Amino acid sequence: MSFAPTPGAPYYAVIFSSLQRTGDLTDYAATAARMLELAAEQPGFLGVESARSEGGLGITVSYWRDKESILRWRQHAEHLLAQERGRTEWYAGFRLRIALVEQERAFSAS
């Protein structure tokens, strides 16, 4: 996974930080992959960046054109089911923050 090809600001970011439970994570990886695939099909989706430290925090930042797109994705039927399994099976805890991106800078080594 590389950088999200976001346009110039402004646009929205959903910052999702999570800690997995220890123990049974059946279906977690497949569902996470499916959600990335499904999110990418939604209107207003701009891209996603994701990282997880082994045994530690995971951070997934998805980028969206506007807040309406975020709210629509949150209510998507298959996504609602995944959210429910997240709370009941997979996550020890999470934080979800919705933020308006005001500035962006990019660097690439030459």
Added chain:
Amino acid sequence: MSFAPTPGAPYYAVIFSSLQRTGDLTDYAATAARMLELAAEQPGFLGVESARSEGGLGITVSYWRDKESILRWRQHAEHLLAQERGRTEWYAGFRLRIALVEQERAFSAS
């Protein structure tokens, strides 16, 4: 590392996504740790969350009271030196996004 103890919105997030170079990363880990320590001492710092997938993307999100605090930290002398080494030695590329957090939700499994 766990979740940043942010207050209620609004506050600012600096979303820093990076890809490391392959090869010599001398001083990288020590400098990164030192920057987290130093950032935590700055006025307006609210917390930080960080994750790096092995061989892949790293995402560090730091949280700040206001944009002035972010600009002041960006200009901190020791931080400027680290930024320069980041560009010339450690990072193949990065994205830095400054965003106003408008909403936050927390979940903890009981």
